Amino acid sequence: MTFPTASPRSAPPASEIIAPVALAAAALLDQCASLIQSADARCYCGESATIRGGTLGKHVRHVLDHFRAALDAADDPSVEIDYDHRERNVPMETDRAAALDSIRELRDRLAAVTPAMVDRPVRVRVMITGDGAEAALGSTLGRELAFAAHHAVHHHAMMGAIAAEFGVRTHPEFGKAPSTINFDRSGQ
DSSP, X not given: OOOOOOOXXXXXXXXXXXXXXXXXXXXXXXXXXXXHHHSOHHHHHOOOSSSTTOOHHHHHHHHHHHHHHHHHHHHOTTSEEESSSOOOSOGGGTOHHHHHHHHHHHXXXXXXXXXXXXXOEEEEEEEOSTTXXXXXXXXXXXXXXXXXXXXXXXXXXXXHHHHHHTTOOOOTTTTOOHHHHHHHHHTO
């Protein structure tokens, strides 16, 4: 199969239209979708013996909640990002199709994040103690998308461990931090 060569009238590369941090987030969502598709319902909803109370579905919902919170501020800069107050026991925790639909919706929203948007100021509310004390902080949309992506990698590692308990194999780089992948590839 041959591929067409670029001409001067070709569309600009995606990284000039979509912010690189949004492209990275979309790639993580694609990895998550691949895992969901390879897991049957028993694996998706089954409680981990190692990670107490954890299921693939609960970790998927948690990861998607963080991307959704950041993207809500992309859609409306007056929205305060809140990672701690979120819905639980929602369909995507037990319904793989609902989770995949949510991933598609988030990917569409990420495709609208331009490089110019990443420096947009946002406000973030975070719970800082177990008694519910909160702090409001300044940040940028790009920083919060990077946080959601980093957070997703951490949860992907746990999802990989849960999947392994149910006999589902993941790619060797699934759940590995980009810096670790980069170091491993450098041969140092």
